[in-house]
Amino acid sequence: VALGVTHGEALAKGKAELEAAQEALANSEQQAEELANELEASEAAVTRLEREMVALQSHLYTDVRTKEDDLDEAKKVAARLQEEVAEKAAEVNRLRAQVAEAQAEAA
Incomplete structure (x- = not known):
């Protein structure tokens, strides 16, 4: 019996x-399924962040190129203005010389 x-x-x-x-x-099994779901969500988040990063890099590259183009254009305008100032200064000097010559003839 025992x-x-x-x-x-x-x-x-x-x-x-x-x-x-x-x-x-x-x-x-339940924990494994929960972890698999978390992993899937994390992978989706990483993929989304990678896409956002690529979009930001592209946007920044475009921004930088635009700024560089703007800077190049500004440099061209500044150089053109310097040339115009030099031309005006030369014209002023010619006019001063003519005025001095006319004053000398008048005297």
């Missing part, structure tokens, strides 16, 4: 261990 009780207890203990293991497995 052997039968021991066998019954062992069977009950084994059944309880099996149920606990099955529950642990179910919990592990």
